[in-house]
Amino acid sequence: MVAVGYTLMGEQSGPKELVDYAIRAEDAGFDQLVASDHYYPWLDAQGHSPYAWSVLGAVAQATSRVELMSFVTCPTRRYHPAVVAQKAATVGLLSDGRFTLGLGAGENLNEHVVGGWPHVQQRHEMLEEALQIIRPLLDGQTISYTGDYFEVPEAYLWDRPEQRVPMAVAASGPSSCDLAAEYADGLIATEPDEKLLRVFDERGGAGKPRYGQVMICYGPDEDECRKIAYDQFRWFGLGWPVNANLPDPDAFASATRQTHVEDVAQGIPCGPDPEAHVAAFKRYVDAGFTHVAVVQIGGPTQPLFLDWARDEFLPRLREL
Template sequence: MTEFGYFLSSEEHTPNELVEQARMAEQAGFTSLWISDHYHPWNGNQGQSPFVWSVIGALSQAVSLPVETAVTCPVVRIHPAVVAQAAATSAVQLDGRFRLGIGTGEALNEHILGDAWPEAPVRLEMLEEAVQVMRRLFTGDQISHRGKYYTVENARLFTVPDEPVPIDVSAFGPQAAELAGRIGDGLITMAPDAAAIERFRRSGGGTKPVAAGLKVCWDTDSAAAVRTAHRLWANAHLPGELAQILPTPRHFEQASELVTPDRVEANLTCGDDVDAHVAAVKEYVDAGFDSIYINQIGKNQQGFFDFYRTKVLPQLGI
C-alpha cells in the first residue's frame, strides 16, 4: 500500500518553520518526512537554506516520523566520510528512522569552494565510490580508502545505529536509474515515471522501495496559487540539464524569466480542487511508487494541512 509523506522545503523556510511544518504533517496523517539539502535556494524569492543536519536533529526531538534527505550530495562540497558521520548520527537520534537520500547534486550548491564541476558521467562514478566509502564507515570499523576520487585514512565512526543507514539514490535519467538499482537501497525521483522504476528494478533494485516527490500549491484562490508557484518555483520547469549546471540563484532567476505562469499552471496542481489534488497524487500511485512525498509551495502551510487531512488523504485511503 502506498504511503504518503510530507516534503520539507529547506529552500523556502527557516529551521523553526520546518520543524513546525513537520509537527503539522504528523498531526495531519502524513507518515514520513523528506527534507531537501541545499547550500543555496534556487532563487532569491525562496530566500532560505538552513544546514540540513541541524534541522534533522531538531526533527528527531519534535516528531516521531521517519526522516530522509532528498537529497544530499556526497560528491564535491562535502566529503563522503563527513556525510557518513552526519547520517549515522541522524539515524541514532531518530532511533533508526532515518534514510540517506543521495544524488549527484547541482553546481548551485556544490561549486562554492571553487572546485571544478564534473560532467554527469563523472559525477555518477564519484557517487558510486562515495557510497562504497559510506557503507564501510557505517559498519563502525576503522577504514582506510584510496580510490580514484576519495581518500580516507584511519577513519572510524564511533556513533553508529544498530543497522547500517539505508542509502536511496536519486535518478533523473536512465544511467542514474541503473546505478540506483545496482548500488542503492531504494530509488528517489520527482516524476511519475514508471519506466524509471522498471529500469531500477531490472538493474538490481528488485523489490526495494521507490519514492517520489510532488509539489502542489493549495490556495482557495487558484489564480493566487499559480502566482505563488510561479514566483517561487518557476525554476522547476526549466528544461534539460540547466538545474545541474547553473551556478547561482541569480542565474536561475534569469533563466526562469522564460517560464510563463501558463506553463506553471499546466504542469502543477494549483488551487483547492480536491479531485485535481487526488488525481495528481494518484498518477504517482498508478506509476508504482511505494511512497509519495507532497510539498506545499508557499506560506499557507496550515491551510494545506487542513485540506489534505480532511479532504485529500481520506480519498487516498488514510
C-alpha cells in the same frame, strides 16, 4: 499502501518554521518527512536555505513516529562522503531508526560554493566512490579507501544505530539506476517515470522502495496559487540537465524569463480542487512508487495546507 510524505522545503522556510511544520505534519498523519539539502534557494523569491542536517536533528527530537529522509544530499562536493556517513548515523540514532539517507549527484547551485563543478561523467564517478565509502561505514566497518577522487586513510563510525541506516539514490537514467540497484536500498526520482522504474528492476532493484515527489499549490484562490507557484517554482520545467548546471538564483531567474504563469499551472495543480491534487499524486502511485512526498509551494501557506491535508487530502490519498 503507498507511504505519503511531506516535504520540509528549506528553500521557502526558515529552520524554526520547518521544525514546526514537521510537528504539524506528524500530527496530521503523514508517514514521512523528507528534507531538501541546499546551500541556495533556486530563486530569490523563495528566500531561505538553512542547514538541512541541523533541521533534521531538531526534527528527530521533535517527532516520534514519522519517518525522516534527506532528499537529497550530494556526498561529493560540499560534504566528504565519510562525513555524510557520520551525519546519517547520528540522525539515525537521534530518530531511533527512522532515518533514510537520500543521496544524489548534486547541483551546481549548491556545490559550487566549495569549488568548481565537475563534468556530469565525473559527477557520477564521484558519486559511486562516495557510495563505496558510505555504505561500509554505515555497516560498522573500519575502512581505508583510495580512489580517483576521494581518499580515506582510516575511518570508523563510533556512534551508529544497531540497524544500518538505509540509503536511496536519485536516478534519472540507466547509469544512476545501476548505482541505486548496486549500492542502495531504494531509488529516488522526481518524475512518475514508469520506464525508469523498470530499468531499476532490471538492474537489480526489484522489490526495493521507490521514492517520488510531487509539487502542488493548495489554497482557496486558484489565481493566487498560480501566482505563488510561478513566483517560487517556475524553474521546475527546465529539466534536470539545466537545473543541475545553473550556478545561482540569478541564473535561474534569467533561464525562466520567458516562462509564464500559464506554463507553470499546466504542470503544477493550483487552487482548492482536491481532485487535481489527488490526480497529481496518483500518477506516482500508478507508476509504481512506494513512497511519494508532497511539496506544498509557498512557505507561509504550510499551516493552511497541513490542516486541509489532515481533514481532506490524506483521507483521499489513503483511498488510493
